[in-house]
Amino acid sequence: MSSALQVTVPDGVPFIDFTREFDYPVADVYRAHASAELMSQWLGPRDLEMEVGRFDFRPGGGYEYTHVAPTGDRYEFRGTFHTVRENDKVIQTFEFLGFPDVVSIETLTFEDLGDGRTRLSGHAVYPTVEARDGMASSGMEEGMKQGYEQLDELLAKSAA
């Protein structure tokens, strides 16, 4: 069984950390982060549709996407890819345009656990502790949980 999402919001420092394990090989988990077509099928809460504008997945590249709610509300995000190393590490910036100029930086690490299993770890750093607190209390954890469940389902279909 894939392991539950673990999110840590440490006191006094502007970090959000998480780990999530998958019962799929690291190459498959990484590929699902490397393609706009795949990412738009799993990232974020189940009830939001994802429209990807730009997705230039390479060091020095960038992305823009919009989550669209059933109400029609639109949530726009953008960032740059500082580091992209296949099956290993992605370091990217992240901005929700609802809070312009509050830009975080996130390191995603893909770890091969053997036996076709993978651990994904994230370390996000916000410009202030207050901005981190705002993100942590925004429903982010539930959105991530649902997103990774959708990723499990997508990987199950690919493996089927």
Place this chain on the structure above:
Amino acid sequence: MSSALQVTVPDGVPFIDFTREFDYPVADVYRAHASAELMSQWLGPRDLEMEVGRFDFRPGGGYEYTHVAPTGDRYEFRGTFHTVRENDKVIQTFEFLGFPDVVSIETLTFEDLGDGRTRLSGHAVYPTVEARDGMASSGMEEGMKQGYEQLDELLAKSAA
């Protein structure tokens, strides 16, 4: 007189903050950050030469440069530009390749003080407090001080 560099390294959070005022208009101070040719004349300590590889100063762009010491030692840096707004704000990532994967994000704010004067503020956020401490104790402040003195000299020449 331009005002001295003020650097703040707050306890317990992974930030480095600074302010520096200039006796030159915001457009001139900004332009010196927007051009590889100008930047290479002032950024960093006096005894280092700066070689700029890539300098694509736009939202979603990036940069690569090398500081070369009199000994021939080379210090390589790279990053992405998340936000670039003329005479206002730059948000960029920063990595010294001597500490690979330790990537910080910095917000530079250019403020028009009137009377042809400008305040530059910086807020840099590191992935850990330890990485921030390492940067703060690396001679960074003296390098910045010398760099901004060189920028004053460059702006004085342009204004002459």
